[in-house]
Amino acid sequence: MSAILHEFKLEEFSKLAASHEVFFYYSGFVSQPIIEATADAIRMRLESKEVRFPSQRKLLGAFIEMAQNIVHYSAESLTENEEGNDEIRFGTLCITSSDGGYRVNCSNPVSMEVFERLDRKLSVLSKMTLDEIKVSYRKALKSDDREENSKGGGIGLLTLAKDSKEPIEYAFTDCPHIPSAKTFHLSVTI
């Protein structure tokens, strides 16, 4: 056991995670059953910490929204399912404690096409005031046209932005192992 810990530097990793107040971290393939099980575990942990119900709900909502975005849009997939069911795709989800609240982060590779669409949307969204976000959210909720390739109805990012205490933060970086993709990073505060 100690040899394993040494070899994989697991203890070092755990200490580093603890020093950054990491509450939850997962990097790997994500599927709907994994989302359900982890959401349950996070909910129980928040209940045991007696986190207030509205914050619990917002945190879990942000987590589920981000995790489902990975399952729908990550460019690294184990499945080739066009129907949008039982998909398994790669991404990273991380929740950290921050200033009495929580920061929910995710990252995953996206195709250039998704990158361009997200970049366009987020450059506008990240500059909106909360009132503007709420107006856009209502408009998108009522709109009939679903975006092409949008499996979530196109209001996922607006929902995340609406529930975030601080403006939504995002970045795109080169994707080391898929040259034709970008890595998309997103962060909200609850």
Place this chain on the structure above:
Amino acid sequence: MDNLILKGTKTTPEVEMRYDRHSISMKGEAYPENAVAYFGKLIDELNRYLAVPETRPLCVSMDLKYLNSASTKMLYKFVEALDRGAQKGRTIDLDWCFESDDSMLEDFGEDLRESFPNLEIKLAAYN
């Protein structure tokens, strides 16, 4: 039409479309992987039911705990289908229940009430 009864799961609500009693209820959480497919089927079913002439009122009760964004959008479309039924003259009541400190579901209920004046929507907070 035969009643449609769906057991609840972790990610889909318990649904009872009891046509013999002219009542519909939904209870639970909704964040399925494919909300468009899940709610799409329910909306088709509802439209078939509303197409049959009926003078008795329809009572709808919704008690939902959590909705992901895609389910929120599809549920809006479900209520929109109810509103179209009411527009054609059917009396349709919708009881929208939510936990008293769940501002997201309260806001959504208020949005529904504003958007669909043909429905009798009552917001009911509980502890």
